[in-house]
Amino acid sequence: MNQQNILEVKNLNMIYTTLEGNVNAVNDLSFEIKKGSSFGLVGESGCGKTSVAMTLMQLQADNAKIVSGNILFDGQEMVGLNEKDLRKIRWGGISIVFQGAMNAWNPVIKVGEQIREAIREHYPENTRSENTNKINTLFKMVGLEPEVADRYPHELSGGMKQRAVIALSLSCDPKLIIADEPTTALDVVIQDQILKEIKKVQDDLGLSLIYISHDIAVIAEMTDYMAVMYAGRIVETGKTKDIFKNPKHSYTRMLLDSTPSIIGDKKMLKSLDGEPPSLMDNFSGCSFAPRCPEPSENCSSGNAEMGLIKVGDGHFADKCCVECG
């Protein structure tokens, strides 16, 4: 494993077993995250990004199965690791801010107490006052008053709950934080504050960050590197700046062209027909071909060879699009 990377995912394949058949949630996924950087994972609903997040924490659903592949965290292989060691990594090495995390609080326990529980799990030797200090420091970092620890979740506003969730994710000094759409359901003004908060915390503590979202505007502002997912696969990855300036995959281009913006000239935006494919089908070739606005013959006939190839410094895109684009 490259020492500069905090996380390396290699050829990950994950399925969900259901009554109606297997769902190929994650197909041949590979990416790396450099220490201290922020990495964006962008895609629409059902593309597999939340599955990836859950798998990285090894918190996947009961009917999820990692078929093959490696997840290397700070040099340690996570796939196949026993529960005891996994628990050390979970929260202490990698922590997560869930989608809808605001609702992840137990309504009958005070906020501070819930954070204390998490800390106790990983640092059983700490005294009570040490933990209190830690919580106060965390709260200060995310912009909360220390009194918030004595409140119940329903007494906090949405924005405050979200900040508390971030504090919770930092409580065991993780090295990598996964933020899965942490600002859905928040007002844009509060979202802005939270995002700034996350960035500040990341800089102060030197953390690595995976930011998962369907909103490419947020990805543009928050991340140094990114990957675009479609139907369980990564179709393009590289430096955020490069991808926005020079998108190589049709889907990436469509995403960029279909986002309304308040700056710049008002232009007609492009849209995509159809729906993302069902992940239960085994399709040959490019899964995006049915919706691609300019498919090549290879793409349409399902004969396209898949696989990321290099198109620039650190910039990779799916072979089929690069060659026909």
Added chain:
Amino acid sequence: MKNNIIEVKNLTKYFEVSGGIFQKKNIVKAVDDVSFFIPQGESLGLVGQSGCGKTTTARTLTLLEEKTSGSVNVYNSKTNLLESIDNMDEDQLKDFRRNIQMIFQDPYEAMNPRWTIKDTIREPLLIHNLGSPEEQEEAVKEILKTVGLTPPENYLNRYPHELSGGQRQRVAIARALIMKPKFVICDEPTSMLDVSIRISIMDLMLELAKDLGVSYLYITHDLAVARYMCNRIAVMFNGKIVEIAETEELLKNPVHPYTKRLISSIPVPDPTYERKVYNINFDEIDTLIQKHGSEKPMIDIGNEHYIATHDVKGLI
């Protein structure tokens, strides 16, 4: 000077929330002295964050909720005049119900899950007793084609759960437009759809607006979407409209501190762009109020650009 399709003046909607047996009732001013108008064929965006009162405004305009005070005048297609929604007689009410429709945020919840698509789209015709069953079916097929669900026969007998989100919203649009209303209120119709599908729905709505001469009151929390869909934008905060102007004017020259705050919080899909940070101060507003006087709730600063004079200092 175009005819207006709707004129709203000093609209208020208060809710009483009881504070318990021994406490007096609290009044929540969900909509507080809201005024705006929409010319025929144009669209107004109502932009604000959750809880600002935009949905309540929509509900009072459609009579789902009773307004507390204020006047709402809506275009009546028979008399060609704007008529008040208070004390409408049977004919007026009928015309009102045909001319105003609403499209909701959640495409799935907006349809009866036990009804077929045909039933859902046909309901307005049934309620207003228009046409024979054969004529109604023809009308349904026509509107299905118009919203892009072709061939219509494939959709008539399906149930909502068999369609995708984008298709469901098209059905909602079909149902809203089947009686050719003049005014459609859209309450965040694309926020629950996938990003790549949103544009196709919005483009459809724009096209239909042009072809059928429909005006929209487009409610959204996303200023970028409002920009795409509307000629003018009204910014709402805390039950009040704080600024109304033409879209590009508002985005280039925001005057009210809240509008400035809003615009500067929106992330931009360009990693090289430095967001414009507005200095939020109230001096500019105070000067304007002094200049124009504070009796009217909204000051006209020229160029069809209106600013609210309400005191919002403590709230922003």
Added chain:
Amino acid sequence: MTEVNTLKESRKENLKKNFNRFKQSKIGMTGLVIVILFGVLAILQPLLFLSGIWDYKTYDPVVGYDAEKYIAEVVVCPDEYPNERYAERKECPGRNEVTLISVKPYNPGIKEGDTIERFRQPAEPSGKHLLGTDSLGRDVFSQIMEGSQVAFILGLLSATLSVVISTILGSIAAYFGGFIDSYLMRQSDLLLMLPSLPLLFIISAFTELQVWHLALVLGILGGLGGSVITIKSQALQVKVKPFVDSARITGGSRMNILFSHILPNVAPLALLFMVFGVTGAIASESVLSFLGLLNIDMSWGLMISVSQADGYINQGLTYWWLVIPAGLSVTLLAGGFYLVGRGLDDVFNPRLRKR
């Protein structure tokens, strides 16, 4: 989507999908099997008679008669056990013996050691009578089947009545609110407090309760009672859905919305209640006929009642076919409907589904 679907085909598809989901539930399928079994029994009886396999004289559950003649020895049961003839008290009188006390009133000159002609009733199960006969020589199996008919008719009748009433009332309470709602809720509270069985006892003191009466009373009591509250809460959820708003905006009348939107969406829950209602009805009927409060010719409760009155229950398992089949039937059928209800719950309540 390329195929053209007619409305009927679409509905059939929907039904099939729901049935497949129901099949997933082992509980539901078990219940369904039990219910179908008893349904078959109910239908089987008239078929057997009509086809001539059974003749009314022998197999009619109420007035049939069939008993085997046998010769019995008259004995006197001693006071102390064990003795030379019997090891335990319950062995006297034996299978082909009869006590002097029981025959003396009808045969004054008889004495110990004499033989007398007797008819075997009740008789144990045999090839001719699968569950034996009761003390009046009537075929028990036929009685079980008759009881099955009663249970089904009574159960379904009262449950349907109860469901129709509670659905309409619950939807009205939810949709109109205000005074109507308050009144209906207080009415439900009142009825919830009323214990139904004692009420039935009281009613039976005033009039002779027949099966129809029972169905009516159970149906109305059930319909006005607690299920109104549950239906109302479901209807309230439907009432605030955007499609109801949509109908209102388009100008739909309140009645229109109530019947075309609210009721159909409340119906699945109501169906569930109906199934549970059948369980209650069957149980109530058994209790009432066991206590002799029901004017009915034959039912499972009555079978047990008769056995108890004749003292056969006290004899332990010796005359098991007079007690166990009837009791088991009540339990199984009532339970079977309940299990079906639980299985249906899985189908109609997507949140409970595992996958």
